[in-house]
Amino acid sequence: xxxxxVELANTIRQDIIDGxxxxxxxxxxxxxCDSHKVSRTPVRLALRRLEQEGMIRKSxxxxxxxxxxxVDDIRQAVLVRGHLESLAARLMAQSKRRQSDLDxxxxxxxxxEALTDIGRLDDEIIRGMHAANxxxxxxxxxxxxxxxxxxxxxxxxxxxxxxxxxxxFDRSALNGKKDIEKSILRLKIGNSQHRIIYEAIEQGDAxxxxxxxxxxxxxxxxxxxxxxxxxxxxxxxxxxxxxxxGDPENKVES
Amino acid sequence: xxxxxVELANTIRQDIIDGxxxxxxxxxxxxxCDSHKVSRTPVRLALRRLEQEGMIRKSxxxxxxxxxxxVDDIRQAVLVRGHLESLAARLMAQSKRRQSDLDxxxxxxxxxEALTDIGRLDDEIIRGMHAANxxxxxxxxxxxxxxxxxxxxxxxxxxxxxxxxxxxFDRSALNGKKDIEKSILRLKIGNSQHRIIYEAIEQGDAxxxxxxxxxxxxxxxxxxxxxxxxxxxxxxxxxxxxxxxGDPENKVES
DNA sequence: ATCGAGATTTTGGGATCCCAAAAAACCCGC
DNA sequence: GCGGGTTTTTTGGGATCCCAAAATCTCGAT
Numbered sequence: 001x002x003x004x005x006v007e008l009a010n011t012i013r014q015d016i017i018d019g020x021x022x023x024x025x026x027x028x029x030x031x032x033c034d035s036h037k038v039s040r041t042p043v044r045l046a047l048r049r050l051e052q053e054g055m056i057r058k059s060x061x062x063x064x065x066x067x068x069x070x071v072d073d074i075r076q077a078v079l080v081r082g083h084l085e086s087l088a089a090r091l092m093a094q095s096k097r098r099q100s101d102l103d104x105x106x107x108x109x110x111x112x113e114a115l116t117d118i119g120r121l122d123d124e125i126i127r128g129m130h131a132a133n134x135x136x137x138x139x140x141x142x143x144x145x146x147x148x149x150x151x152x153x154x155x156x157x158x159x160x161x162x163x164x165x166x167x168x169f170d171r172s173a174l175n176g177k178k179d180i181e182k183s184i185l186r187l188k189i190g191n192s193q194h195r196i197i198y199e200a201i202e203q204g205d206a207x208x209x210x211x212x213x214x215x216x217x218x219x220x221x222x223x224x225x226x227x228x229x230x231x232x233x234x235x236x237x238x239x240x241x242x243x244x245x246g247d248p249e250n251k252v253e254s
Numbered sequence: 255x256x257x258x259x260v261e262l263a264n265t266i267r268q269d270i271i272d273g274x275x276x277x278x279x280x281x282x283x284x285x286x287c288d289s290h291k292v293s294r295t296p297v298r299l300a301l302r303r304l305e306q307e308g309m310i311r312k313s314x315x316x317x318x319x320x321x322x323x324x325v326d327d328i329r330q331a332v333l334v335r336g337h338l339e340s341l342a343a344r345l346m347a348q349s350k351r352r353q354s355d356l357d358x359x360x361x362x363x364x365x366x367e368a369l370t371d372i373g374r375l376d377d378e379i380i381r382g383m384h385a386a387n388x389x390x391x392x393x394x395x396x397x398x399x400x401x402x403x404x405x406x407x408x409x410x411x412x413x414x415x416x417x418x419x420x421x422x423f424d425r426s427a428l429n430g431k432k433d434i435e436k437s438i439l440r441l442k443i444g445n446s447q448h449r450i451i452y453e454a455i456e457q458g459d460a461x462x463x464x465x466x467x468x469x470x471x472x473x474x475x476x477x478x479x480x481x482x483x484x485x486x487x488x489x490x491x492x493x494x495x496x497x498x499x500g501d502p503e504n505k506v507e508s
Numbered sequence: 509a510t511c512g513a514g515a516t517t518t519t520g521g522g523a524t525c526c527c528a529a530a531a532a533a534c535c536c537g538c
Numbered sequence: 539g540c541g542g543g544t545t546t547t548t549t550g551g552g553a554t555c556c557c558a559a560a561a562t563c564t565c566g567a568t
Binding site for chain 2: 048054073076079083087147148149151152155
C-alpha cells in the first residue's frame with residue numbers, strides 16, 4: 001500500500017480523467033479533505049504532485065483549477081511518447097547493445113506471436129499480449145542507454161493510454177469472427193514491426209530502427225483517429241475503455 | 255517571493271548540482287529542517303518535488319539518497335531536449351503556423367545577428383544574445399501546437415544547461431582577439447542555423463526543419479565533448495560555469 | 509442603486525504534535 | 539566473540555493548530 005498522498009493523487013487523477021470535475025472547476029484543499037476524509041497534509045502533497053504532472057494548475061489567486069484533458073491532449077502526448085521511443089530505438093541501435101536486452105525483446109516478440117497464432121482474443125490472451133508488449137517497449141526505453149528518455153516518457157505516463165506499451169482495443173467491436181480476425185491481423189502487423197525494430201537494432205541500423213519505431217508509434221494515433229471518425233464525440237473516457245492497462249505495477253521502473 | 259518549499263527545493267537542487275552532497279548521501283527531513291531552519295512541512299514538499307524531478311530517489315527503507323548528476327547525465331538530457339525540439343520544429347512546419355510566432359522568431363534572429371555584428375562579447379551583449387536565443391527556442395516550443403513537447407522539455411529544464419535556449423560559453427577562453435572572433439563565428443553559424451530553421455518552417459518543409467533543428471541541438475553536445483577533451487576531469491560545476499543562464503524567470507512558461 | 513472601505517470568512521502555508529514503522533543499539537545466552 | 543532477539547532511538551506519515559493573505563461579504567456614503 002502506498003502512502004495516502006500517492007493514493008489520493010491517483011484517485012484525483014482518475015477523477016479528472018473520468019471527467020468527474022467540471023472543466024476549470026476550482027479545487028480547494030478543504031473540500032478534498034472533506035470528501036476523502038483525510039487531513040490536509042496528504043491533500044497538499046497530492047495537489048503538488050498533480051500540479052507537477054500538469055493535471056491541475058494554480059489558479060489566479062488561491063487554489064487550483066483542474067486541467068481538462070481532451071482527446072487532443074492524448075493524441076499530442078502519444079505523439080511525444082512515440083517520438084521519444086523512436087529516439088530510444090535509434091540510441092539502442094547505435095549503442096554497443098547488450099545482448100540481454102535484445103534477447104528480452106525477442107522473447108516478447110515470440111510471446112506475442114504465439115498468442116496471436118492461437119486465433120482467439122479472450123481476456124487472458126489480451127492480457128498476455130499486453131504484458132509482452134509492455135516488456136518490449138520497456139526494454140527499448142531501458143536498454144537505449146539514455147536514462148532521460150525513460151524519465152521523460154514516465155513524466156507523461158499517467159495520462160490514459162500513455163503507460164509504456166499500452167495497447168488500444170475496442171472490445172465492443174469484437175463480436176463477429178471477422179472482427180476478431182481483423183484485430184488479430186492488426187496485432188500481427190504490429191508485431192512484425194516489433195520484429196523489424198528488433199532486427200534493425202540488432203544490425204545497428206539506427207535510421208531504420210528510429211523510422212520503424214516512429215511508424216509503429218504512429219499506429220496508436222491512427223487508431224485514435226479511427227475511433228474519432230467512428231464517433232465524432234469521442235471522449236477521453238471512451239479512449240480509456242478502449243485501452244488495455246495492466247496493473248499499475250507494470251509501469252516502467254528504474 | 256515563492257513559497258518556502260519551492261525556494262527550498264531550488265537551493266537543495268542547486269546544492270546537488272554543485273556537488274555539496276556526497277554521492278549517494280542519505281538525506282533526512284530532520285537534517286534539512288535543522289540546516290535550513292524551517293519546519294518539516296516545507297521540507298517534505300521540497301523533497302517530494304525533487305523526487306519527482308529525479309534529483310533524489312527514495313532509498314531502501316527510509317529517507318532519500320541524492321542522485322549524482324554527471325556530465326554524462328547532462329549530455330543525455332541535452333540529447334533528449336534536442337530531440338524534442340526537433341519534433342517541435344517539425345510540428346511547427348506542418349501546422350498552419352501562426353505568422354506571429356514566425357515574426358517573433360525572425361526578430362530573435364535579427365537581434366542575434368545585430369549583436370554578433372558588433373564584434374564584441376561583453377556581458378551585456380552575451381545576455382542580449384542569450385535572451386534572443388531563449389526567445390527563439392521558446393517560440394518554437396510554444397508555437398509547435400503540441401503542449402506536451404514543451405511540458406516534457408520543462409520536466410528536465412531544471413538541470414544545468416537544459417533551460418530553454420541556454421547557451422554554452424567558455425568566458426575564460428575569451429582572452430585574445432582571435433578567441434573572440436572564433437566565438438563570434440560560432441555564434442554566427444548557430445544563428446544561420448536559426449535562419450534555416452525559420453525558413454524551413456515558413457516554407458512548411460517539416461523534414462528540413464526537423465533535421466536542421468537536430469543539427470542545431472547537436473552543437474551543444476559537441477561543445478560538451480570539446481570541453482571534455484580539453485579537460486578530462488570535466489565536472490558538472492565546470493559546465494554550469496560555462497553555461498549562460500538568464501534569470502530563472504526567463505524559463506518557458508505557459 | 510453603486511461604489512468603496514472596512515469587517516468577516518475562507519483558504520493555503522507553515523509549525524508542531526503524535527504515532528507507527530524502521531533502524532540502530534543493546535543485551536543476553538551460547 | 540557472536541548470533542539472535544529485545545529495547546531504544548530515529549524517522550517519516552498524518553493530523554491538528556495557527557496565522558497571514560486573499561476573497562467575500564456588509565454596510566454606509568453618495
